[in-house]
Amino acid sequence: METLLIYKDDLSNKFWKINVTGNSFTVTYGKVSTVGAVKTKEFESEEICQKEANKLIQSKLKKGYVVAGSSEHVVKESAITEAFFWKLLETAKKKGEDPDEQLEWLVNHLSRRSVKDIVMFDYIFNQYYYKSYTSNLWAAAYIVMGGCSDDSFDYFRAWLLYLGKGTYETIIQDPEKIIPHLKILEEEGDVPEFEDLLYVASMAYEEKTGFDDEHYYNLYEQLSDDKYVQPKMEFDWDEDDEEGLSNKFPVLWERYGENPLG
Template sequence: METLLIYKDDVSNKFWKINVTGKVFTVTYGKVGSIGAVKTKEFESEKICQKEANKLIQSKLKKGYVGAALSAQVIKESTMTESLFWQLLETARKKGEDPEEQLEWLINNLTRRPIKDIVMFDYWFNQNYNKSYSSNLWAAAYIIMGGCSDDCFDYFRAWLLYQGKETYESIIINPEIIIPCLRDLEEEGDMPQFEDLLYIASMAYEEKTGFDEDQYYHLYEKISGDSYVEPDIELDWDEDDEEGLRKRFPKLWERYGENPLEY
């Protein structure tokens, strides 16, 4: 259930919207034509949630709010486009040589934006991140690091995405062209992993609101319509089949097969 209300007088022109899904409702409010602020709340049961939502609606109606049908003209869409998502990552990489400093800049940038923009940054991250969840890339990561668990592959894919749109999409198609991207890591003894990038949106949300990641994930699903579901894959390679891995990626095997990147 979704209800959109507006209030207008000589000094105010604002909207208030509530969306009820199961045991959770999400309220968006602000000036007409803006993105607005967002809050979410979870209850013990769907019945209680609906009851509390109805109370809020009646309260707003008593204050002079009236129903509105054209939400697209009332609430501004998020300004966080896919293009801006990639631009922010590119800018972050220029904010110092230390990935931690770069991450801090990115979090600070996101916390200055509306909550809906933080969520949509995460949405574009996930849409692109899922593109790299493939058996082929996992085999490449296994060769590079001499082994690659589920979590390790997640962190590897986050690092890879952070290298930028063109590099990321090219390596997904042909993992062997990753070698030049790994040279600095080889010299510094680092690994191609960036775990913290996976949680950047929830960290920005927590810093902005003080609420924890559980509340953020509820909000993420309500605003984005995405539910963090990873695609299913079936590995078409065997970690014990060295010859098969060598044939699949001869250049990677030549460089890392006997001398993988390790901590």
């Protein structure tokens, strides 16, 4: 349930919005046409949550707020677009000599933006991240690293996203195009994984608010309406079938089949 109220007089033009989901609600408030501030609260039951939400709504109505006819031009959802998301990743690469320093800059930058911007950054990241959950890509990661667990594939996909949109999309279509991007890792004896990139948003949120990742993920669920459920993977390859893997990706197999990274 979502309720959007506005209040306007000679001195004020502001909004107040509450979104109730299960046993918690999120309140967004501020000047009209801004993203506003965000607060969230959790209760012991859905019934208690709804009751408290109704009390807040009635309190606002008594103070002169009225129900908004439309949310258009009332609440600015976020300044983070897909183009800006990819630009942030590219900028981060210039802000440090190694991924750890770059990640630190990215977390710090996001922590200075609005909570909605943090959530939108994470939402866009996740939409691309979900698309990379493919059998082909997992087979490629398995060959490159000489094995690839569920967790390892998660970290591999995060690393892939960090390469940038064009490279990400190219490798999704043809995993063997990944080879040029592995040369530095070969020299350093490293593997193509970037686990901490998965937690950038929750780290930025904690730095901004002091609340932990559990608090953030509850908020993310309410603000993003991200309903994704990871599907069961249908593999078209067998980890014990070396001939099948070599036939599937001959170039990758020739380079890493007997000499995987890591």
